[in-house]
Amino acid sequence: MGNPFYPSYGILPKVFLGREDIIREFLYGLENAPGDPNRSTAITGARGTGKTAVLKEIGKEMLRLGWIPVYVLMKNELLDDIYEETIHSCKEHIKQESKRKVTGISLFQVSINWENIEQEERWEAKMHNLLSQLTEKSIGVVFEIDEVQGNSEDLRRFAAFFQQYREAFKIALLMAGIPHQLDSVFSDKVISFLRRSRLKQLGLLSASESKILIRKTFSLSHKHITEEAVDFIAEKSGGFPYLIQLLGYEVWESAADDIDIEQTRAGVNKAETYIGSSLIELILQDLSLTDKDFIYGLAALRTPAKVSDLMEYTRFDRNKLNQYRRRLDREGVIYSPERGYVDFVIPYMKEYLSERL
Ligand SMILES: Nc1ncnc2c1ncn2[C@@H]1O[C@H](COP(=O)(O)OP(=O)(O)O)[C@@H](O)[C@H]1O
Ligand SMILES: [Mg+2]
Structure with a gap:
């Protein structure tokens, strides 16, 4: 199996x-x-x-x-x-x-x-x-x-x-x-x-959906996983479907038949090394240069970031900032956790970008 x-x-x-x-x-x-x-x-x-x-x-x-x-x-x-x-x-x-597949025959x-x-x-x-x-x-x-x-x-x-x-x-x-x-x-x-x-x-899966998905998928194999470990994977994935598959995969690979939290942490660490190339870079490819200025700016700040701080950092005027904020929100990359603040939707995106600043 x-x-x-x-x-x-x-x-x-x-x-x-x-x-x-x-x-x-x-x-x-x-x-x-x-x-x-x-x-x-x-x-x-x-x-x-x-x-x-x-x-x-x-x-x-x-x-x-x-x-x-x-x-x-x-x-x-x-x-x-x-x-x-x-x-x-x-x-x-x-x-x-x-x-009639006869092509190019000379009679x-x-x-x-x-x-x-x-x-x-x-x-x-x-x-x-x-x-x-x-x-x-x-x-x-x-x-x-x-x-x-x-x-x-x-x-x-x-x-x-x-x-x-x-x-x-x-x-x-x-x-x-x-x-x-x-x-x-x-x-x-x-x-x-x-x-x-x-x-x-399509947005993120809820925490309970993520946990059921992880538990059910593990149960298709012979490896048994603790509830604590399931919760940990669910939390780290943030309910992002691709990440659930990636983290689950690496945890399964790196663990013995009874998976505890320690093995799960090790598997998640391993998975984290692939997130940049297998997800974040692909998302970046779909964005424009100005989109990227916006999100690199966001990555440089403490998130959720104040819109006014982001304006100062990116030197975008209010119009431009709002325009790109709407675009990226629509693209499913950022969201507004409360009025006047923005944050990343996709887990690990901030970490990945800020390492590259
Ligand atoms: N609802 C879901 N339940 C379980 N796994 C899912 C679900 N949606 C997506 N996945 C998994 O997430 C990964 C990305 O899905 P995919 O359909 O290729 O994304 P998209 O087409 O939006 O780029 C795949 O490995 C897929 O199997
Ligand atoms: Mg697709």
Whole structure:
């Protein structure tokens, strides 16, 4: 029996916990009439809060209701990926046209290139054909588009198609992305209907959810852990899903079969050495230079920091400070514990940044 924790992105954990409201509402939308607003939902939150995990968990749950998830990561060839993935995920339910794979064969100097012919068939017509077959059999399709980013011609075309056929076909849309990327999609005038999607923000898990998650995950293995140790991991993770997996993983690795608080401390120390490269740096990559000036300033102060002290340190004027404060709050990086104060949301971020000042 191996380690039951998975400290990596995009994988459904062995034990998935919390987020019940989001999951219930989306599934409710699938059972309800086609016009239900939940049938277009966007999930947002900082990296590591569990957006992809929610997509995958919902993907599992919807099968019972006769819906099939079509999961794609948003890349350059979004339309092709959606088409290919729909065929792949629904292959038992659709008639496959015979694939004409003959390319570049010369017959008496006449070059036949079937692939070009196929590509010329419009994407919309091909999707229409697939979805008609599925809707006829009363099978629904949920397009799950992960790591959504703005300004893509393919996304515009997909959105227009979705909007046009959302009543005629049994289809729904579930997107995930970090906040400013989702914002840029929503502010695109061409696909303004997306703005009416249900927006769900993922935050931290509660202390009791974190403890149950840790306890349940350990119980999938043969190693036994004390309550005190569970509490310690929960507290150190701050309820941040990725950190629960990372700390749990290292504690499990470094401990014998009966895990006490001493072994747990050692495991957590080990995990701490990876938090910078596996989480904080990834979050920093998504931020602008001025965002970074703001958070390095915050890291230099005692937190929660007074907004006026932060203004003095960063030399931002009030407008600029407020603007970046709102941005970073929305991004899930900082929050306001009380009026006039700001602090970091993500555990270990302050320590990591202040070491680098
Ligand atoms: N609700 C949850 N319960 C248990 N583990 C979770 C949960 N949400 C996320 N995780 C774990 O946290 C890590 C990050 O999740 P992921 O979905 O990849 O984040 P995101 O897509 O937001 O960057 C993964 O290891 C995942 O298994
Ligand atoms: Mg993800």
